[in-house]
Amino acid sequence: MSANASTNDRILDAAERLFAEEGFHATSLRQITQAADANLAAVNYHFGSKQALLLAVFRRRLDALNQARLERLDHVLDAADPPVLEDILKAFVFPAMALTHGRHHEGQRFMRILMRAFADQDEQLHRALSAEYAHVMRRFADAIATALPGTEPVHLRRQLDFLVGALTHTMAESELEDAESIASDLVRFTAAGLRGTVQPIARSGARRAMEIAR
Amino acid sequence: MSANASTNDRILDAAERLFAEEGFHATSLRQITQAADANLAAVNYHFGSKQALLLAVFRRRLDALNQARLERLDHVLDAADPPVLEDILKAFVFPAMALTHGRHHEGQRFMRILMRAFADQDEQLHRALSAEYAHVMRRFADAIATALPGTEPVHLRRQLDFLVGALTHTMAESELEDAESIASDLVRFTAAGLRGTVQPIARSGARRAMEIAR
DNA sequence: GTCTATACAGTGATAGAC
DNA sequence: GTCTATCACTGTATAGAC
Numbered sequence: 331m332s333a334n335a336s337t338n339d340r341i342l343d344a345a346e347r348l349f350a351e352e353g354f355h356a357t358s359l360r361q362i363t364q365a366a367d368a369n370l371a372a373v374n375y376h377f378g379s380k381q382a383l384l385l386a387v388f389r390r391r392l393d394a395l396n397q398a399r400l401e402r403l404d405h406v407l408d409a410a411d412p413p414v415l416e417d418i419l420k421a422f423v424f425p426a427m428a429l430t431h432g433r434h435h436e437g438q439r440f441m442r443i444l445m446r447a448f449a450d451q452d453e454q455l456h457r458a459l460s461a462e463y464a465h466v467m468r469r470f471a472d473a474i475a476t477a478l479p480g481t482e483p484v485h486l487r488r489q490l491d492f493l494v495g496a497l498t499h500t501m502a503e504s505e506l507e508d509a510e511s512i513a514s515d516l517v518r519f520t521a522a523g524l525r526g527t528v529q530p531i532a533r534s535g536a537r538r539a540m541e542i543a544r
Numbered sequence: 545m546s547a548n549a550s551t552n553d554r555i556l557d558a559a560e561r562l563f564a565e566e567g568f569h570a571t572s573l574r575q576i577t578q579a580a581d582a583n584l585a586a587v588n589y590h591f592g593s594k595q596a597l598l599l600a601v602f603r604r605r606l607d608a609l610n611q612a613r614l615e616r617l618d619h620v621l622d623a624a625d626p627p628v629l630e631d632i633l634k635a636f637v638f639p640a641m642a643l644t645h646g647r648h649h650e651g652q653r654f655m656r657i658l659m660r661a662f663a664d665q666d667e668q669l670h671r672a673l674s675a676e677y678a679h680v681m682r683r684f685a686d687a688i689a690t691a692l693p694g695t696e697p698v699h700l701r702r703q704l705d706f707l708v709g710a711l712t713h714t715m716a717e718s719e720l721e722d723a724e725s726i727a728s729d730l731v732r733f734t735a736a737g738l739r740g741t742v743q744p745i746a747r748s749g750a751r752r753a754m755e756i757a758r
Numbered sequence: 759g760t761c762t763a764t765a766c767a768g769t770g771a772t773a774g775a776c
Numbered sequence: 777g778t779c780t781a782t783c784a785c786t787g788t789a790t791a792g793a794c
Contacts, residue, residue: 337760355569359787369762374788376760488729491717492710499709500702515702519737526736527729551777573770583779588771762793769786776779 338376340366346387354384385455391429392459396466398425403473415477415524419517422470423497427513430501474524481528489527493520552590554580560601568598599669605643606673610680612639617687629691629738633731636684637711641727644715681708688738695742703741707734 335343344366348357359380363370377383402421407413471490475481493516500512549557558580562571573594577584591597616635620627685704689695707730714726 358785360785370787371762371764371789372760380787485729488714488726489733491714492730492733495710495713495717496706497709498713500705503705503709512702515699515741516706518741519703519706522740523733523737526740527732572768574768584770585772585779586777589777594770760794762791764790764792766789767787770784772783773781774779775781776777 337366337368337372341368341373341376341383342387342390345383346391349384349387381455385458388455388459389462392463395425395429396463398428399466400469403469407473407476412479413473413477415474416517416521418470418473418477419493419520420513422493423513423517426497426501427509430509478524478528481524485527489520489524492523496520551580551582551586555582555587555590555597556601556604559597560604563598563601595669599672602669602673603676606677609639609643610677612642613680614683617683621687621690626693627687627691629688630731630735632684632687632691633707633734634727636707637727637731640711640715641723644723692738692742695738699741700738703734703738706737710734 341362345357345362348362348365352361359373360370362383363372366372373380373383377386399422402425403418406417406421409417467487467490471483471486474490475483475486496516496519500516501509555576559571559576562576562579566575573587574584576597577586580586587594587597591600613636616639617632620631620635623631681701681704685697685700688704689697689700710730710733714730715723
């Protein structure tokens with residue numbers, strides 16, 4: 331299958347596999363190009379640098395992940411109004427878990443790179459990805475605000491960061507046997523954390539109107 | 545001050561500073577030894593490898609951090625019986641935050657390396673540190689179980705992992721201006737998460753005895 | 759455009775002299 | 777203990793072939 335693929339794709343596939351198996355820095359471009367049946371210089375030609383190659387590997391997976399999240403979120407928002415908090419959180423957590431435990435072993439590998447490189451490295455990659463998927467975070471924050479009216483936006487963004495941290499850490503850490511059970515725990519934990527720390531905004535006209543409307 | 549220190553310490557100081565400023569892989573042993581006024585081969589002589597040097601840098605800080613955590617935990621457990629959940633969580637979170645925002649700028653730098661290398665790299669460093677400080681995690685898990693009787697141990701360990709993930713992610717991410725406010729949010733969030741997801745153990749003799757004893 | 763061969767400066771590590 | 781010299785290897789850049 332990868333034999334017929336373009337050089338670009340063969341390099342991406344080989345890089346993802348090797349990064350996950352050996353680690354980013356432990357993998358040399360010579361290993362990658364050899365596995366991809368390409369010339370050493372092909373990496374710099376197609377991607378610019380080793381760092382940029384890593385970014386491309388990420389993007390391919392994260393695009394799919396975040397699209398799956400948003401689609402699931404849409405379904406949740408269509409199903410109930412106001413939406414159920416737990417369902418929103420599941421829409422965020424479960425596609426990530428599915429990625430690591432799909433039938434393709436690649437996904438499982440991938441999340442280890444994700445977790446590792448999410449923190450590691452050059453600041454650039456991290457900031458690039460954060461900015462690229464900021465709109466996903468905002469859509470989830472908005473949805474949660476709908477499910478939990480009266481939430482202070484600043485605190486909500488922070489708490490979403492708590493969730494992201496817990497999720498990535500757990501996924502990279504756990505032995506991945508009982509991933510579904512862990513995901514459920516995380517959703518329950520986060521829902522309780524959010525419900526328990528709702529910061530009602532200072533009483534304003536809008537807030538009072540909302541109370542009346544209920 | 546570092547002029548009178550031993551070669552070993554001068555290397556550690558220089559390495560910590562440079563790792564934090566430039567990143568681990570971006571820092572060469574030649575830079576470190578030059579800054580430490582030592583010979584290139586001194587690193588391998590004193591520490592064995594660049595990786596082992598990083599581990600030594602970590603250990604020096606984490607020993608202090610976890611000792612501070614445990615001391616504060618002791619005070620909490622002495623102050624009230626059963627202890628207050630929030631106080632236990634503060635004992636875990638605040639020393640970490642203080643480390644990043646101490647008057648010494650080193651601390652702030654350090655936490656960025658921590659977060660980065662905690663995920664990155666060789667599995668070895670990560671596992672080594674996890675094992676080394678596992679007893680700290682257990683003491684906190686035990687304390688929380690005391691504050692929230694009826695908690696299922698398995699879920700508690702998981703939730704502590706949620707806290708660790710959220711903490712490291714947030715510390716590495718946040719702009720560190722309002723660290724204290726973030727730390728408070730995290731404690732409140734985690735406390736709510738824990739209280740909201742207490743999994744009472746299946747009613748057994750032990751459980752019933754506990755209820756009677758109260 | 760796509761790919762290749764080759765060169766280059768810099769890396770971590772090590773063996774052996776002092 | 778410390779230092780010098782040296783090694784194999786790295787990511788990157790470029791000139792030129794198809």
